[in-house]
Amino acid sequence: MKIAFFGAGQIGSALIKGMLYDKQIPAENIYVKGGHSQTAANLQKELGFQLLTDLNDLSGMDLIIIATNNSSVLPILKSLPQPVLAKKVPIVSVAGGINLFAMMKEVGQEYPIAHAIPNTPVQVGAGVLGISFAKDIDSKVKAFILDSLTPLGAVYEVPEDSLEIVGSIAGCTPAFIAILIESLGDAGVLHGLKRDLAYELVEQMLKGTATLALESKMHPAVLKDGVTSPGGSTIRGVAALEANNFRHALMAAIDATMSE
Numbered sequence: 001m002k003i004a005f006f007g008a009g010q011i012g013s014a015l016i017k018g019m020l021y022d023k024q025i026p027a028e029n030i031y032v033k034g035g036h037s038q039t040a041a042n043l044q045k046e047l048g049f050q051l052l053t054d055l056n057d058l059s060g061m062d063l064i065i066i067a068t069n070n071s072s073v074l075p076i077l078k079s080l081p082q083p084v085l086a087k088k089v090p091i092v093s094v095a096g097g098i099n100l101f102a103m104m105k106e107v108g109q110e111y112p113i114a115h116a117i118p119n120t121p122v123q124v125g126a127g128v129l130g131i132s133f134a135k136d137i138d139s140k141v142k143a144f145i146l147d148s149l150t151p152l153g154a155v156y157e158v159p160e161d162s163l164e165i166v167g168s169i170a171g172c173t174p175a176f177i178a179i180l181i182e183s184l185g186d187a188g189v190l191h192g193l194k195r196d197l198a199y200e201l202v203e204q205m206l207k208g209t210a211t212l213a214l215e216s217k218m219h220p221a222v223l224k225d226g227v228t229s230p231g232g233s234t235i236r237g238v239a240a241l242e243a244n245n246f247r248h249a250l251m252a253a254i255d256a257t258m259s260e
C-alpha cells in the first residue's frame with residue numbers, strides 16, 4: 001500500500017502520523033508533497049517518509065490524500081499527470097471548502113474521489129472522519145478507500161451536505177475539549193493537585209466516559225443520572241453548570257463554527 005499526501009500542515013501531518021501509527025504501513029511507502037515552506041521537509045526528518053518531487057510518481061500510488069488549504073485543491077487536481085488520471089488512483093480530499101462537484105469538474109465524473117473531514121486525533125489512530133463519495137463510485141473502490149482510512153480511527157459515510165456539521169462536532173471540538181481539559185485541570189490545581197496529575201485524571205476520565213457511552217449505548221442523560229446521587233456533590237456541580245449555561249455555551253460554540 002503506497003499513499004501520497006499533498007500538504008503536511010496541521011491536518012496533513014496528523015493524517016501522515018496516523019497512517020504510520022500502527023506500523024502496518026512502512027514510512028517509505030508514504031510520499032509527501034509539501035507547499036512553499038519547509039513544513040514537509042522538516043516532518044520528513046522526523047518521520048522518515050519520502051518527499052514527492054515528481055508528480056509522475058503518483059501513478060505508482062494506491063491512494064492520494066489532499067490535505068492542503070482550499071485554494072490549492074483544484075490547481076493540484078489540474079496538475080495531475082495524464083497516467084495518474086488514466087489509472088484512476090483514488091483521491092480523498094480533506095479540504096473543508098471544496099466540494100465533490102468542483103473536484104469532479106477537474107478530474108471527470110468517472111473519477112473515484114471522496115471528500116472527508118477528519119479530526120486531529122487521527123494521529124493516534126483515534127480519529128473521527130466523515131466521508132462522502134462521488135455518486136457513481138465503484139463499490140469496490142469505495143470499500144478500498146474506507147478500508148485504507150481505518151488506521152486513522154472511526155470512519156462514517158455521510159451525505160456531503162452533512163460534512164460541515166460532522167466537521168464541527170467532531171473536527172472543531174478537539175479544541176473545545178482541550179480547553180475543557182485545561183479548565184478542569186486548573187480546578188484540580190486550585191484544590192491542591194499537581195498539574196500533570198490533574199490533566200491526566202481528566203484525560204483518563206474523558207476516555208473512560210467516552211468508552212462507557214460507546215460500549216453501553218446508554219443515553220447521555222442516563223449516564224449523567226448514574227453519577228448524581230440525591231443531595232450529592234455531583235448534582236450540585238450539574239446545577240452550577242446549568243446556572244452558567246454550559247449546554248447553551250456548547251451549542252452556541254458549534255453554531256458559531258457553521259457557515260452562514
Ligand SMILES: NC(=O)c1ccc[n+]([C@@H]2O[C@H](COP(=O)([O-])OP(=O)(O)OC[C@H]3O[C@@H](n4cnc5c(N)ncnc54)[C@H](OP(=O)(O)O)[C@@H]3O)[C@@H](O)[C@H]2O)c1
Nearest residue numbers: 007008009010011033034035036037068069070072095096
Ligand atoms: N486542522 C484541522 O483540524 C482540519 C480538520 C479537517 C479538515 N481540515 C482542512 O484541511 C485543510 C488544511 O488545514 P490545515 O489546518 O492542515 O492547514 P495548514 O496547517 O495551513 O496546512 C496546509 C498545508 O498545505 C500545504 N500546501 C498548500 N498548497 C500546497 C500544494 N499546492 N501542494 C502541497 N502542499 C500544499 C501548505 O504547505 P506550505 O506551508 O509548505 O506552503 C501547508 O503546510 C483545510 O482545507 C481545512 O479546512 C483541517
